[in-house]
Amino acid sequence: ATLTFTPSINYWQSKNKTIVGRLRELFIARLISLNNKMKLLKKQISAKDGSGFVSLLPNTPEDLWHTYNLLQTGDLVRCTTLRKVSKESSTGSVTSNKVRMNLTIEVTKLEFDSESLHVRISGPNRAESEHVRMGAFHTLTLELDRNFSIEKQCWDQVYLDRIEEACNPERGAEVACVVMSAGLAHVCLVTGSVTVTKARIEVNIPKKRTGSTAHSKSLTKFYEAVYRAILTHITFDKIKCVLLGSPGFQKDDFFKFMMMECVKREDRALIENKNKFVLCHASSGHKHAIEELFMDESVMSKVTETKLSKEIEVLNKFMRLLDTDPDKAYYGYFHVQKANEELAIDSLLISDDLFRNSDVATRKKYVALVESVRENGGTVYVFSTMHVSGQQLQQVSGVAAILRYPLPDLEELEDIAAAYDEDVEIEGDDEELTEEQRKEREETRIREDMEDMGFN
16 A cells, blocks of 8 residues: 655644744844944035034944044034933922933043943033933943944044945954963954954963873863854854964964864864964963964965955064165154155055044144045055054054155255255345345355465
């Protein structure tokens, strides 16, 4: 007899639920991939004077760093917030409840928390509200997935470039770094603007003792914690390279452990992306050791396509020129500006901290320098102070330049120019002298010339 299978209604219902559930997962994953960037909701900027406002929606921690760089003292920020509102009834009883409202404050204080990646702004209220009086001081925290508006008197080109960079859908973490030492490890994601610590692992590892297994057990526990952190925080679809650094051979031992475990546990993410791991030397497991990883030329060859690698490469070139050919490398605003007047700048290195200056005139002169270098065909690199490369640049005034051709000492050029201007002024004064004064000056010059030639 032939057996036939007739699907029941419950079978089709469960089948449809499975299909719908899978489609829902794919749809959510697609939304997450699309939302992995800052959203520009509205932009209204005058072409005449550059005044206006933009509305933004941050979706990643790096978006908040871009927001911090967009804000300046005197800007107006509007966003939603919760405030405790108290009401007194006719009987004298007071009731309090939290009310969500829109506030517009003028920025007088600006803070960025590098650990939690939060932006806090303080200032007086500048828009009428039912619950908050005009001029009352408040503090707002700009958070992820909550839109806000920024209004400025002038949106210069540096601000507009920052918005363009933040809203670029192709950006994101390009390099992951794992630095470790005995019992200490940091797992970090290095994006184009900020280094984010995703995990800090610390395990007490006792010394090796004869007949004791405490050392090996603690070491295995430490390796397993680092292994889980890598799987949890590193998305291999987006990461181009994973730098694994440590002193001695600890990185090699951990890499062998990781390869054995991923095969044993069938973790496809690590098996398929093992070629992305680059083993390199680091002096410790602290976060600042990441700087050493990017100093290795073999490491730089693996990350040549990333934004950070280009910045580190040009910074290393500048440092080498300071030693080998100082006439082609200058730092400090005065010297860099003089080199720009000579149309000699090939690469301008500038820290984003200079654009956060509270003095409008100071900020404008750096913006003008950037625009001038670009107009003259130079390349501008804006370094983030959240990277070790930006912190190194800060140590040499925050602005530096690599020149197309060597220039003599700019201070000597200034002295020559000042002496030339002085001679021109003296010659120009001859027109204001009387006939007798002109003759007397001419006789004095002749007498001095004769003395120089030995005729007394």
